Amino acid sequence: MRVALFATCIGDTMFPDAAKATALLLTRLGHDVVFPSGQTCCGQMHVNTGYQPEALPLVTNYADTFGDISIDAVVAPSGSCVGSVRHQHEIVAERYGTASLCGQVKTVKAKTYELSEFLVDVLGVTDVGAYFPHRVTYHPTCHSLRMLRVGDKPLQLLRNVRDIDLVELPEADSCCGFGGTFAIKNAETSTAMLADKIRHVADTGAEFCSAGDSSCLMHIGGGLSRLQMGTKTIHLAEILASVESRVHA
Amino acid sequence: MSAVTLGLPSFPPRSPEGAGFLRGAEKFPAAAHHELANAQLRRNIGKATHTIRAKRIHVTEELPDWEELRDAGSAIKTDVMARLPELLEQFEAAVIARGGTVHWAADANEANAIVTELVKTTGSDEVIKVKSMATQEIGLNEHLETQGITAYETDLAELIVQLGHDKPSHILVPAIHRNRSEIREIFLREMPDVDPELGDNPAELAAAARKFLRHKFMTTPVAISGANFGIADTGTLTVVESEGNGRMCLTLPKTLITVMGIEKILPTYRDLEVFLQLLPRSSTGERMNPYTSMWTGVTPGDGPQEFHLVLLDNGRTAALADKIGREALNCIRCSACLNVCPVYERTGGHAYGSTYPGPIGAVLTPQLAGMHGKDDPNSTLPFASTLCGACFDACPVKIDIPSLLVELRHQKVEQSGVTAEALAMKAASYAMSSSTRWTAAQKAAGLGRIVAGKKGKISTLPPPLNGWTAARDIPAPPKQTFRSWWDSDEGRAALDQARRGAHPDSDGKAEK
Ligand code: SF4
Numbered sequence: 164m165r166v167a168l169f170a171t172c173i174g175d176t177m178f179p180d181a182a183k184a185t186a187l188l189l190t191r192l193g194h195d196v197v198f199p200s201g202q203t204c205c206g207q208m209h210v211n212t213g214y215q216p217e218a219l220p221l222v223t224n225y226a227d228t229f230g231d232i233s234i235d236a237v238v239a240p241s242g243s244c245v246g247s248v249r250h251q252h253e254i255v256a257e258r259y260g261t262a263s264l265c266g267q268v269k270t271v272k273a274k275t276y277e278l279s280e281f282l283v284d285v286l287g288v289t290d291v292g293a294y295f296p297h298r299v300t301y302h303p304t305c306h307s308l309r310m311l312r313v314g315d316k317p318l319q320l321l322r323n324v325r326d327i328d329l330v331e332l333p334e335a336d337s338c339c340g341f342g343g344t345f346a347i348k349n350a351e352t353s354t355a356m357l358a359d360k361i362r363h364v365a366d367t368g369a370e371f372c373s374a375g376d377s378s379c380l381m382h383i384g385g386g387l388s389r390l391q392m393g394t395k396t397i398h399l400a401e402i403l404a405s406v407e408s409r410v411h412a
Numbered sequence: 413m414s415a416v417t418l419g420l421p422s423f424p425p426r427s428p429e430g431a432g433f434l435r436g437a438e439k440f441p442a443a444a445h446h447e448l449a450n451a452q453l454r455r456n457i458g459k460a461t462h463t464i465r466a467k468r469i470h471v472t473e474e475l476p477d478w479e480e481l482r483d484a485g486s487a488i489k490t491d492v493m494a495r496l497p498e499l500l501e502q503f504e505a506a507v508i509a510r511g512g513t514v515h516w517a518a519d520a521n522e523a524n525a526i527v528t529e530l531v532k533t534t535g536s537d538e539v540i541k542v543k544s545m546a547t548q549e550i551g552l553n554e555h556l557e558t559q560g561i562t563a564y565e566t567d568l569a570e571l572i573v574q575l576g577h578d579k580p581s582h583i584l585v586p587a588i589h590r591n592r593s594e595i596r597e598i599f600l601r602e603m604p605d606v607d608p609e610l611g612d613n614p615a616e617l618a619a620a621a622r623k624f625l626r627h628k629f630m631t632t633p634v635a636i637s638g639a640n641f642g643i644a645d646t647g648t649l650t651v652v653e654s655e656g657n658g659r660m661c662l663t664l665p666k667t668l669i670t671v672m673g674i675e676k677i678l679p680t681y682r683d684l685e686v687f688l689q690l691l692p693r694s695s696t697g698e699r700m701n702p703y704t705s706m707w708t709g710v711t712p713g714d715g716p717q718e719f720h721l722v723l724l725d726n727g728r729t730a731a732l733a734d735k736i737g738r739e740a741l742n743c744i745r746c747s748a749c750l751n752v753c754p755v756y757e758r759t760g761g762h763a764y765g766s767t768y769p770g771p772i773g774a775v776l777t778p779q780l781a782g783m784h785g786k787d788d789p790n791s792t793l794p795f796a797s798t799l800c801g802a803c804f805d806a807c808p809v810k811i812d813i814p815s816l817l818v819e820l821r822h823q824k825v826e827q828s829g830v831t832a833e834a835l836a837m838k839a840a841s842y843a844m845s846s847s848t849r850w851t852a853a854q855k856a857a858g859l860g861r862i863v864a865g866k867k868g869k870i871s872t873l874p875p876p877l878n879g880w881t882a883a884r885d886i887p888a889p890p891k892q893t894f895r896s897w898w899d900s901d902e903g904r905a906a907l908d909q910a911r912r913g914a915h916p917d918s919d920g921k922a923e924k
Contacts, residue, residue: 175854175893175895176854176893177857179893183903186907191913198898200847202847203846204844209840209841211821212833214822214825214834217837220844224847250815251818305800338754338798340754340798342798342799342800346880346884347880348879349755350441350883352759352796354882354884355758381886381887382884384885385880388869388885389883
């Protein structure tokens with residue numbers, strides 16, 4: 164399959180490891196991974212903060228970049244960006260775009276997937292042959308959970324990782340308090356939510372807190388780092404891309 | 413708009429400023445700041461919402477057709493909003509035919525004046541009240557007070573709030589922010605003839621309230637209620653409650669005055685079948701609410717002999733006129749969205765500054781009362797959410813609250829004109845709409861490495877970003893963006909190796 168990687172703006176700039184892992188994982192699984200260099204950002208921040216006309220060029224750019232018919236699927240290591248592509252691009256296009264953009268947006272959104280959805284639903288794989296000998300807890304980010312309904316697909320994948328010690332996160336479904344500009348506009352409330360999330364992460368005794376969204380991990384990681392908790396954050400894709408090295412084998 | 417547009421109907425009015433409680437004194441972040449500092453409040457609310465949440469999930473999961481019920485509820489309400497004027501006229505005719513009197517109130521001021529006049533006509537200077545959001549919204553008790561009429565709340569939690577000279581903080585559990593010992597103190601201080609030995613267990617507290625209220629029920633000739641539903645084809649009104657105090661008010665007094673928001677209509681009696689299942693399970697996590705009272709006009713020799721219905725607009729037609737905003741009017745005030753909201757859980761209801769707190773309040777309040785400009789506290793409500801979606805999942809009539817919030821943010825930004833934020837967003841949009849410009853911007857972001865210094869993280873940022881760094885670090889941007897890795901020899905080699913079935917980093921990631 165010819166799979167285009169959508170690295171997302173924050174992934175490209177701040178968390179390249181998640182995008183690298185996605186590219187390497189899908190390549191290892193035998194797919195032809197491409198990185199259309201015209202890509203930038205899905206526009207979620209603009210839409211969610213109330214700037215829909217400003218999101219239009221980003222929606223257009225996304226549709227132009229990934230509209231290429233030789234691309235079978237677009238995969239992003241981010242539940243929230245895929246959520247935006249799926250639920251917000253059409254709204255923006257219908258309101259401010261042309262009829263042809265609306266059509267293009269519909270086509271492109273239908274082939275855009277979050278990583279765990281793509282692996283489980285499209286490729287039908289739950290065991291990606293990963294090896295990760297660490298204690299890990301998983302935070303199912305709100306947008307993956309409720310906008311995309313990825314359900315327990317990430318957990319199905321994690322459960323099949325060799326030597327992983329997967330521990331359940333208490334109150335996993337509750338929001339970490341990030342919410343894009345919410346973390347800045349309502350910094351104190353956001354922090355109060357984060358404090359509870361971090362307490363639950365600490366209770367698991369995990370070495371790694373993983374999730375399918377770099378932005379939530381940046382939030383949780385920012386709190387863990389400030390409190391010098393020792394627990395590290397890691398994107399789901401990075402765990403799934405890890406394999407036992409030849410040296411170990 | 414100029415005078416030339418004569419003949420075009422103007423936008424329906426919002427709730428007037430300064431009347432009722434649809435606007436707080438402070439913006440949400442500032443109000444939340446006070447509430448967040450109150451550890452007792454957070455404990456009380458956290459405990460109560462977690463308990464109701466668990467009960468709700470239990471009783472909704474046991475119904476095999478819960479999802480279908482939600483769809484039915486949503487469909488009925490959507491239909492109601494589509495033909496509200498017609499249903500209201502049908503309802504009005506039915507109420508009159510059964511001996512009731514119908515009054516139309518355009519806003520809070522009108523509704524308060526109508527009710528005051530009606531009470532004055534009875535000659536009583538005391539009224540008993542059934543818990544009602546509509547009368548709270550218009551500030552009826554406070555208005556009556558200025559007119560020399562004392563209103564007694566008879567719902568236990570409302571009574572606690574009233575005696576505590578406090579404001580309700582939850583739609584259904586107005587005293588959710590109070591615990592037992594706080595309630596005991598309020599009773600001791602405010603109730604006449606209360607036993608000074610009063611304990612703080614629920615039974616003793618309820619007994620004290622009962623004694624106090626019984627006297628009111630037996631002696632007060634006028635009652636004021638709200639309504640959960642009004643049935644268009646029969647003119648029937650419905651109140652659901654748990655304590656039976658509502659039923660006392662609805663049957664004992666000579667005169668009954670009901671203030672009902674115009675969106676509370678259901679087309680037929682049969683529609684109650686859906687809502688009497690949805691409401692109690694969503695609100696208190698009970699299979700059935702203990703008391704469901706219904707009345708239709710007046711019945712000679714039985715119950716109140718005079719019945720007045722005040723139909724309240726107060727910004728509802730304005731919400732209805734907004735294609736997207738009208739979805740908020742589907743709300744049946746069950747409060748399920750409050751109980752699952754992580755923001756409400758931390759800040760409590762007072763931070764929203766409105767009779768309607770929590771996720772639905774953040775939508776409904778600006779819809780009803782407007783958000784006039786950037787200094788209006790209501791303009792901060794649509795942003796008081798992480799858009800986590802828990803409210804949407806919980807709502808029995810499937811109101812897509814996150815999308816409505818996003819829509820209101822859009823409206824707010826449109827109203828605000830040029831702000832620093834708007835300029836930044838425009839600049840970001842420009843930079844991100846072409847990959848060439850974006851790559852250049854990424855290089856500039858790399859400068860963050862200098863700010864971060866050796867420790868590889870950023871712990872202080874200037875305003876407005878200092879809110880983030882008050883409690884969180886930001887990692888330094890990495891040396892290499894993904895796209896430059898992709899184009900590098902290293903990237904190509906790694907992909908080559910992956911193509912051969914191995915990962916170059918192996919499990920080394922963890923040791924990093
Ligand atoms: S919005 Fe939905 S969940 Fe919230 S109070 Fe209204 S009906 Fe209940």
